[in-house]
Amino acid sequence: MQIKNIMIDQSLKELTQHRTVELPVACYETTINHNIHGYIPLHWHDELQFVYIVRGEALFQINDEEMVIRQGEGLFINSGCLHMAEDWNDTRCTYICLNVSPQFVLPKELHASYVYPYIQATNVPYYFLNPNESFGKEILDAIVKINQCIQKKPPRYEIDISVMLTFIWRSIVSNTPQIENDQTENMSYQRIKRMLNWIHQHYTEKIRLEDIARVGQLSRSETCRYFKRMIKTSPLSYVIEYRIQQSLDLLRRPESNVTEVAYQVGFNSTSYFIDKFSKSMNMTPLAYKKNQLEQWTNSEGV
Incomplete structure (x- = not known):
């Protein structure tokens, strides 16, 4: 079985059911x-x-x-x-x-x-x-x-x-000779999860670097270092990519249009959304929408 959409909640916890009652x-x-x-x-x-x-x-x-x-x-x-x-x-x-x-x-x-x-x-x-x-x-x-x-x-x-x-x-x-529980390291990962969770709750709104830093109780520069080390990108680049990923499901809906989707996921400019989407997905939002609709039509045998 192919799982095509990894469903996650606002804290990045996966929601996909990986078990049955009888066999977890x-x-x-x-x-x-x-x-x-x-x-x-x-x-x-x-x-x-x-x-x-x-x-x-x-x-x-x-x-x-x-x-x-x-x-x-x-x-x-x-x-x-x-x-x-x-x-x-x-x-x-x-x-x-x-x-x-x-x-x-x-x-x-x-x-x-x-x-x-x-x-x-x-x-x-x-x-x-x-x-x-x-x-x-x-x-x-x-x-x-x-x-x-x-x-x-x-x-x-x-x-x-x-x-x-x-x-x-x-x-x-x-093969684990000695287990360790580094509280400082543990707190670091809890902090990054907390900042990501906040982004996922507020991605449709205007987000500034200082907003993310405040949630993590860090300076702006330390927040950037956290994201670079743990997420391999900058905080605001992560916000943009997350908005793009959230737009995918909306674009697959037949009644949606690119401008509406752009504003729904937090972009304040359609052209900026198209530019960032194209760089991330190697196609425009409209091309993605048409491609997804064609796939759906073919799978339905229409």
């Missing part, structure tokens, strides 16, 4: 550039995430670190960590995404010792899963097997998945 696990293949945004936008979720690259290459950002992950390789992304992904070198990257509730990896009696401390650890935002090392290969193989179980649903597959997840988590714990 989701596993699916996703092609990055099939997403409505053309990439997987910055977000976070409570679930643990495991990634296995089936084809191509992807640039991942986890918190303030970036890395290219290639075919056959993968990642473990810890609960609560900001992350995003984009196709690298136009390789039509496809990966298996396994999302797991932390409550499901071990019996609840073991959580205090072997789950909670690890999902709170600031020194374990992610692990690179290298297929040439036993630690990485074992987890990557398990991801593929879990995906097969979910697709085929053989008898008692839920038990098989539970066993494999316990094995995966044991590997994570065994």
